[in-house]
Amino acid sequence: MNPTATLNNSLKIPYLGFGTWKLSSGKETYDAVRYALDVGYRHIDTAQFYGNEADVGKAVHESNISREEIFVVSKVAISNFGYEQTIKSVEESLNKAKLDYFDLFLLHFPVQQLRIESYKALEKLHSEGKLRSIGVSNFTIEHLEELVDETGIIPAVNQVEFSPYLNQKELHEYCKEKGIQLEAYSPLTQGVKLNDPKLTKIAEKYNKSTAQILIKWCLQHEIVVIPKSSNPERIKQNFQMFDFEILQEDMNALDGFNENFRNSWNPEDKKQLSTFSNGVIRKLSKLKTRML
Ligand SMILES: NC(=O)c1ccc[n+]([C@@H]2O[C@H](COP(=O)([O-])OP(=O)(O)OC[C@H]3O[C@@H](n4cnc5c(N)ncnc54)[C@H](OP(=O)(O)O)[C@@H]3O)[C@@H](O)[C@H]2O)c1
Incomplete structure (x- = not known):
């Protein structure tokens, strides 16, 4: 089942x-x-920022599974934003991973002033067949609207932090309506909420782990979900998702867990957004000055 x-x-x-x-x-x-x-995942999420694209590519090559069966995703690091830098960095990602194409490439963060030109660079790489689809990450509704207005392209995916504890209903509804697939990162809250008693109570009812309930909640909401683990038992457990269903009453209860809990950056926080963005813009202008 996949x-x-x-x-x-x-x-x-x-x-x-x-x-x-x-x-x-x-x-x-x-x-x-x-x-x-080996246990059945056919979709791997990496990023330039993680520094492990080469190892992901090697594992894909040596898996004896045909390339077409594995969906490989990476992301443009914020330090690589800008039209030319994006093109160059994606070429480097392809070389590192020894892949002819990525199935999906995302802009990792909505860097101010540079996100539109960086997206246009992804579009060029898409038209050349190096990226089979393109999308974004950490984009709010406002960022998505601007992107579509400026480029006329509706991204295939928006990857955002999402869990019952950060249930971004409005963004989810908006993406559904526009045909943008929502993807949940940190779906296990990076482990922070796994012992929450109200979650444990639901997990016990199904004889499943709390991690499995959080993953299943995303799947039943038709949200793509990418749990991480370094532990073989947990990697396997997190894939054992297709032998149970959460009843509607428990889905409703989980829907009500929202407390706007975030582990990662908050793209709605204008101060955070401009701090990240100013750093990249400074780096780019230094690069340009050096080239003059
Ligand atoms: N686009 C973005 O900005 C962005 C940001 C963050 C993450 N991501 C992507 O989303 C992926 C998932 O998010 P995440 O890594 O932040 O967090 P996560 O998947 O919510 O949680 C990972 C943590 O949960 C633990 N864990 C995994 N399975 C478990 C289980 N069955 N029982 C108990 N603990 C378990 C892991 O420990 P062990 O490793 O020890 O099992 C690890 O500490 C990332 O790896 C990355 O690919 C994207």
Whole structure:
């Protein structure tokens, strides 16, 4: 069982993917991804920023599974934003991973002033066949509207932090309406909420772990979900999703857990957004000055 969602360009993406952030480059990433592929995952999420694209690519190549069966995703690091830098960095990602194409490439964060030109660079790489689909991450409704206005392209995916504890209903509804597939990162709240008594109570009812309930909640909401683990038992457990259903009454209860809990950056926080963005803009202008 490996159900897929159909993206707005007709490409199919497995709903359940494997996250690789914080897996160190080298053996840890390689072993975890090989094992994930062995137990049945066919969707791997990496990023330039994680420093492990090469190990993901190696695991994909050495898995003996045909390339077409594995959906590989990466992201443009905020330090690589800008039209030319984006093109160059994606070429580097392809070289590092020894891949002819990525199935999906995302802008990692809505960097101010640079997000539109960076997206146009992804569009160029898409038209050349190096990226089979393109999308964004950490975009709010406002960022998505601006992107579509400026480029006329509806992104295939928006990958955001999402869990019952950060149930971004308005963003989810908006994405559904526009044909943008929502993807949940940190779906296990990076472990922080796994012992929450009200979640434990639901997990006990189904004889499942709290992690499995959080993943299943995303799947039943038709949200693509990418839990990460470095541990073989947990990698396997997180894929054992297709032998149970959460009843509607418990889905409703989980829907009510929202407390706007975030582990990662908050793109709605204008101060945070401009701090990140100013750093990149400064780096780019230094680069340009050096080239003059
Ligand atoms: N686009 C973005 O800005 C962005 C930001 C963050 C993350 N992501 C992506 O989303 C992926 C997932 O998010 P995440 O890594 O932040 O967090 P997560 O998947 O919510 O949680 C990972 C944590 O949960 C633990 N864990 C995993 N399975 C478990 C289980 N069955 N029982 C108990 N603990 C378990 C892991 O520990 P062990 O490893 O020890 O099992 C790890 O500490 C990332 O790896 C990355 O690919 C994207």
